[in-house]
Amino acid sequence: MNASTLWQNYLHLKASEPKLRARDAAARLGVTEAELVAADPLSITLFPKWADILGELESLGVVMTLTRNEAAVHEKTGIYANVSIQGEIGLALNPEIDLRFFLQSWRYGFALRGERPSLQFFDRHGDAVHKVFLTTESNQAAYDELVSRYASCHATVEPDRRHEPAAEQPDTAVDTTAFRQGWLNLADTHEFFPLMRRFNLTRPQALRLAPVGYVRAVSLESVSLLLHAAAEQDLPIMVFAGNQGCLQIHTGPVKKVVAMGPWLNVLDPGFNLHLRMDLFDTAFVVRKPTRDGEVTSLECYDSDGQLIVQYFGERKPGRPELPGWAKLVHGLPDREARHVH
Template sequence: MTTSSLWHRYLALKAEQPKLRMRDAAARLGASEGELVAADPAATRLKTEWAALLGGLKAAGPLLALTRNEAAVHEKTGVYEHVQIEGKMGLALNPNIDLRLFLSQWRHAFAVGGERPSMQVFDQQGEAVHKIYVVEDTDRAAFEALLAAHADVPRPVAPEPRPSPEHKADEEVDIDAFRQQWRELRDTHEFFGLLRRHGLGRVQALRLAPPEFARQVGIGAVDAVLGAAAESGLPIMVFVGNAGCVQIHTGPVHRIAPMGPWLNVLDPGFNLHLRMDLCREAWLVRKPTSDGIVTSLECYDADGALIVQFFGERKPGKPELPPWTALADSLADIAPGTPRPSAA
């Protein structure tokens, strides 16, 4: 369909369902969100000059960073400072805007107008990888000037098929070598190389891991972690990502609010929204590092895609917080299949 006809179909659907989000509307229309944004007459395509675009955001002051996957939405408010771009990799290392950027997946960018102007980035499939919105204290003039300076000629988004991941069958894996190399890890980032060397998917790796380093637990462990952290004030780290971006919250959480299938954190400066009905497996994962064992709670969907990770607050060179280790250890008592507290 043409961009014009797609947009008219969207307007008709929106008139019937005013609260329908653009991502959901695109799915209803058989299009990607990127295609629908490209069809928006109020959207301007941007040149994919990532270093200049991201580096120029500091002048706009506070902004809302949004990164999501199918089952999780992570929102942080802060200033885009200390942005580092090297080739196809990027970082933003700030107390609030903490990002890991995989720019080979960043294919399309748009300035979207309206009541709440934004910059929205999409991958080769037209899926959103990162969005940046103005907030009350944003210097809107600076934000809009930056985007205007990078305006590009309009063209539609043509989604490409998502490549299917190729993983070895369990019987093809040298499990002894894999387990030994897991035990020899010295940094959590070495885990990605370990998976690549052995041709493993993440959940498959957890199933085949040394038993002392990975244990499946009930989905209610997510409720338990957030509830205990909110009650105790224990600072945690919350990672949500997709193929193009990982966004991190570090600090306490306070207001935990279940709403239907959603489990939410609704705090000033940080919102987390989890579709718990899409969470199929939760794992307690331990990785050895030069600073000691690092423990995480990880949640996966029915396809084995990572939804969210929780860690205790920590910095390189320091061991993880003993209260976090104790909290994580307590999750082992939540057996797979145990009903969630809110669903009991």
Template sequence: MSLDASSAPSQASASAPQAWASEQQPAQPSEALWQHWQNLKQAQPGLRARDAAEQLAVSEAELLACHPQSLRLDEDWGTLITDLRAVGPVMALTRNHAAVIEKTGPFEEVSIYPEHGMGQVVGEAIDLRLFLRHWKSGFLLRETTDTGVRESLQFFDGNGTAVHKIYRVKATDTMAWEALIARHRWPQAPALQVASAPAAPPAVADADIDADGLRMAWEAMRNTHDVFGLLRRFQVERRQALRLVGSDLARCLAPNRYQTLLERVHEQGLPVMLFVGSPGCIQIHSGLIQKRLVTVGPWYNILDPDFNLHLRMEAIAESWLVRKPTDQGVVTSLECYDAAGALLLQCFGLRKGGESESPQWRALLDEIAYPEQA
């Protein structure tokens, strides 16, 4: 089970005062950009770097490059991730434009596959699937906040979109953290290069898709990961495939069904797996939703000890109930998409090893998908 390793970067705001970097040009640290960023933060207290970058028509990586308290990191991503095992607990954050997941804990089992440009971190708290071929720049950032100095490692793809962030916390081993920075700092780094995101290829029309063949291949899946090869084989987009395979395998639901699901999971004490992805990382929460579910502005939030999820509900255009056949039986999930068809978040019932899906989980999703029959 995994989320696609791609998501559309945010588009620049139409009201942005000035574009500070042009396509395919090196993004140099800029005093002017830094000053405009500070002015923007003063006018909009609490403004996040991602949103500031959008308003200034630059990438988030370019903002960090102009920050006087940022330091470039070398590009040996596999070694850096492996070295994080020594620093103890950190807060790991992965996001797209509508979903943010934050987990606090140590980096435990790390596996890097350089021949494939991939890696993974597997632990009780931090669970990541890394698409390192998309990682193009990294920074140490020291920020002065109302509560003190906050330090983080932030990584970006070739378009300057954040793929993953790691924050130092109180329990982080100070000496190990500083030693990691000393090993991976890159004081003579070349100028940051950013590129505009390529336009998405035109979608194949539904009428040109072998819908019967697609359904047969879907029914023949033996593992949830088989869906990626299936999409390539039939040259079909993910949400398009859901439309074509038949309503018994994929059913479109109202966008707010995701909020209903999270509330029911919390009430019933059902353990789940939540997947949030960026262009270069998928981060997973496995376990219960324990404490608080609260709406703040446009964001619906899970606020648990050592686990937060923030979901911008207005960005969800569709929720889909999806059934995938596997060797362990049918695996059922709820997926949410934005208006452009980007996958934002997935939720599965928690399964371990070769376990089958929980009947209670399946019954809950049926109740959400078919409320008239409940």
């Protein structure tokens, strides 16, 4: 299907379903979202100078950033500042726009000039890794200048085929004693990923092989219970959601928690979170030791063992976990035993 035909098909679909999101429309049309965006006559392909582009986004003023996976959409509004990138790893470190970048996953970038001007970035499979939308407070002239500076010839989007993830190694092949000792020796939560990599573990396998008492399976109802309790108690939390190319973080309170169909939503000024609960499969309360005391999180996974969202109590290095957070998360209900027929 050529770009013109694809775009006409999209317009027909959109006319019958005006609220249909680009990601869902692409799936219905049998293409990736990157291919659909590339077919938009108003889209402009960007040179893949990701670090340079990200470093200039502060000039746009107040923007809305969106980072998502299949089951979680995380939206933050603020100024895109304090960007630092070393090699393929980077971050934007602000109270509002707080991001981690893994640029080895980024392949395509576009500027869209329609009703909601934006910059949109996609991975090698054509999935969106990160989007930046202009707001009424944004600097349109700075956006136009940035786009003209990084505009490239129109790219042909050729997504890589998806391959089945490598099979997990058998639990019996893992030096469980050494792994558990490594877990107990953690001094910082950021040491957990290197620990998993050292033992060649997936996240679900790491949780399965954790030291006794450090991981507890909880009910999926815990996601809603946690957000409602945090709102009622005015308890500041941290919400991490993302994908292989970008991780987006909210730190602070949540106020308005609303369920709509399969979606559980936080609808606050400056922070929106949309969780598609029918795609949640498991949830765990996870304890990790650090030099500042124990840190506890709620981690949620889909049926493929992919991490959807993580919650922590608001915390900065050098400060212990909030007692109110620890009480809340340890009080979440256990998962009921699954009956095997």
